[in-house]
Amino acid sequence: MARRTILMAPGLGYLALLLIVPCLIIFAYSLFERGTYGGIVYDPTLENYQRAASSLFARIFLDSVRIAATATIVALLVGYPAAYAIAQQPRNRQMALLVLVMLPFWSNYLIRTYAWIVLLNNQGLINRTLQGAGVIEQPLPLLYNEFAIVLGLVYNYVPFVILALYSSISRLGPELREASFDLGGSAWTTFRRVTLPLTVPGIAAGAVFVFVLSIGNFVTPDLLGGGQRPMLGNLIYSQYLSARDWPMGSALGFILVVIMLALLFGQAILSARASGEGEARIVPQPARVAA
Amino acid sequence: MSVLLQIENVTKRFGPITAVDHISLEVKDGEFFAILGPSGCGKTTLLRVIAGFEPPDEGRVRLAGGDITELKANRRPVNLMFQSYALFPHMTAFGNVAYGLEMEGVQGAELKKRVDQALAMVRMSEFAARKPNQLSGGQRQRVALARALVKRPKVLLLDEPLGALDRKLREQMQIELKRLQQDTGIAFVVVTHDQEEALTLADRIALLDRGRIVQQATPRELYDKPVNRFAADFIGLMNFIEGTVARSTFQAPGIGRLPAPNGIADGPAALAIRPERVQVRDAADGAAIQGQVEGAAFLGQDVIAHVAVANLPRPIVARLAAGHPLSEKLTRGQQVWLNWQADQAVILKD
Numbered sequence A: 001m002a003r004r005t006i007l008m009a010p011g012l013g014y015l016a017l018l019l020i021v022p023c024l025i026i027f028a029y030s031l032f033e034r035g036t037y038g039g040i041v042y043d044p045t046l047e048n049y050q051r052a053a054s055s056l057f058a059r060i061f062l063d064s065v066r067i068a069a070t071a072t073i074v075a076l077l078v079g080y081p082a083a084y085a086i087a088q089q090p091r092n093r094q095m096a097l098l099v100l101v102m103l104p105f106w107s108n109y110l111i112r113t114y115a116w117i118v119l120l121n122n123q124g125l126i127n128r129t130l131q132g133a134g135v136i137e138q139p140l141p142l143l144y145n146e147f148a149i150v151l152g153l154v155y156n157y158v159p160f161v162i163l164a165l166y167s168s169i170s171r172l173g174p175e176l177r178e179a180s181f182d183l184g185g186s187a188w189t190t191f192r193r194v195t196l197p198l199t200v201p202g203i204a205a206g207a208v209f210v211f212v213l214s215i216g217n218f219v220t221p222d223l224l225g226g227g228q229r230p231m232l233g234n235l236i237y238s239q240y241l242s243a244r245d246w247p248m249g250s251a252l253g254f255i256l257v258v259i260m261l262a263l264l265f266g267q268a269i270l271s272a273r274a275s276g277e278g279e280a281r282i283v284p285q286p287a288r289v290a291a
Numbered sequence B: 001m002s003v004l005l006q007i008e009n010v011t012k013r014f015g016p017i018t019a020v021d022h023i024s025l026e027v028k029d030g031e032f033f034a035i036l037g038p039s040g041c042g043k044t045t046l047l048r049v050i051a052g053f054e055p056p057d058e059g060r061v062r063l064a065g066g067d068i069t070e071l072k073a074n075r076r077p078v079n080l081m082f083q084s085y086a087l088f089p090h091m092t093a094f095g096n097v098a099y100g101l102e103m104e105g106v107q108g109a110e111l112k113k114r115v116d117q118a119l120a121m122v123r124m125s126e127f128a129a130r131k132p133n134q135l136s137g138g139q140r141q142r143v144a145l146a147r148a149l150v151k152r153p154k155v156l157l158l159d160e161p162l163g164a165l166d167r168k169l170r171e172q173m174q175i176e177l178k179r180l181q182q183d184t185g186i187a188f189v190v191v192t193h194d195q196e197e198a199l200t201l202a203d204r205i206a207l208l209d210r211g212r213i214v215q216q217a218t219p220r221e222l223y224d225k226p227v228n229r230f231a232a233d234f235i236g237l238m239n240f241i242e243g244t245v246a247r248s249t250f251q252a253p254g255i256g257r258l259p260a261p262n263g264i265a266d267g268p269a270a271l272a273i274r275p276e277r278v279q280v281r282d283a284a285d286g287a288a289i290q291g292q293v294e295g296a297a298f299l300g301q302d303v304i305a306h307v308a309v310a311n312l313p314r315p316i317v318a319r320l321a322a323g324h325p326l327s328e329k330l331t332r333g334q335q336v337w338l339n340w341q342a343d344q345a346v347i348l349k350d
């Protein structure tokens, strides 16, 4: 027990210093008033949270949830088949494919996002190609809208979804699927009743990942959404840096942290429950001997 | 009994490896058939060909007269019990057994009745609500068995069904397996690398070596009349004495003529004799071989004696049954005389 504590100490220290302490500071700030010229007036108040519930903020909040949820679902729909296909490959090829999946991360996030602007704008590659081929007359509105934001978020986070799902699917092995076939199950039934339920931990991990990163993201909504659809991340950003209202920014930030923790907690429970099922752990009990 | 399952000249290759090499065999209605062989000889592959998971490169698989070689695994009236059981970890024992019936469209009361019956058959009724990780190895094995049996397949394939169990549970489950097979009348094809298990359970055995069938016979035949050294060595304990056959008699160099059956072609050969068929006496009276006791071990009832013989590289092992006049008197270095009946020895050419 003592040794375990010692081994965990560096990790726990890191978490405490860089996560828990800042969160507590944010929470403390959120309970005070803003000064007239920025800064903080140390008068305790719940006003920031009341304002967060007002219709303006609530709308942005709901928009953010909708966009993040859409990105999550699309990323899962794109990532699952890809992860499944990779897990079916011969071992050595699996590694190569996973490296390819992660390849975009070797370039800068901003550069990749700007590349999408080049592709999506009215004179961009896609619109010009389609116009050139005579498929469309007017350029399609591909950029500076919700579609572009979702696309950017999905593009950025799909590799993580693939990794999370891959580890879950590849751990499953072919035997359970074969058992299902053997018992008369079709490919679809086998997927629905065996593969899918057993990869829920991977799905949950991937989903939480995309959702949490999407809802807090402010670069993609800014660049690809053109500021048309500010998300929670943009709001917090502007409260801190433009409005110089730190207490309000802190209140919004703290709400975001609470949402993330709730999601991560839910996901941890899900995967803990599933890991008990996945592994062959034997509950000790007297062996029943047939008479 | 009519022929139920026919494997005709089946070959399965994995790249350069020929896992199953032109195998032909027949399983009859209601038979308990064992596929026996050392690790890596192709037992699992052969079973997977029958189940429909590995399309054979050559040959046909026939079931009850119909060709099922091209039939998909989920359409074959054949079920496989996996070596690792492959129980669905997210379903209870009941759910696991029900799964195959649900695939056939069985529902409601009928489903419950048949699943309950199947669980009762393997004495697992009280564990119906448990998930696999809450069951012991032996209990999982029973659930896997119930899951396959509930489908009432024409043939049940079992891949090392008792391999994961400890010795005691294993012996008990052997009896259970045999009982289930007799009660249901379903033909069982059991893969094992345990020769004792095959001898105890099977009506007939196919002995495999490196993808080929060495011998296909009843346990008695396999034990008494092995066709080559591999078969003789794989099944039970066997003494081998190298020598030559000349004019229908077996001669061992430095020892002379030994009792052996007639009618074997001349040439180099080995004489094989089971330890329990070696007679041990403390007087010469016409015995074939003289030797010296090297050691004797008490095995619960019987005594195993190692007898060193001049000009033989290895001692001859003899098994003295309980009550044998010498069984309690053998001492190290003692002179003994060995003999056996000619028709109990086997002459092996390869």
Ligand SMILES: Nc1ncnc2c1ncn2[C@@H]1O[C@H](COP(=O)(O)OP(=O)(O)OP(=O)(O)O)[C@@H](O)[C@H]1O
Binding pocket: B014, B017, B018, B019, B037, B038, B039, B040, B041, B042, B043, B044, B045, B046, B193
């Ligand atoms: N999917 C596969 N790909 C390549 N080689 C395989 C594959 N399956 C089996 N083999 C090879 O075929 C041969 C026979 O394997 P198989 O699993 O049938 O043996 P087995 O008799 O069941 O052995 P064991 O008693 O160890 O289970 C082995 O050499 C094995 O390495």
Ligand SMILES: [Mg+2]
Binding pocket: B043, B044, B045, B083, B159
């Ligand atoms: Mg095997």
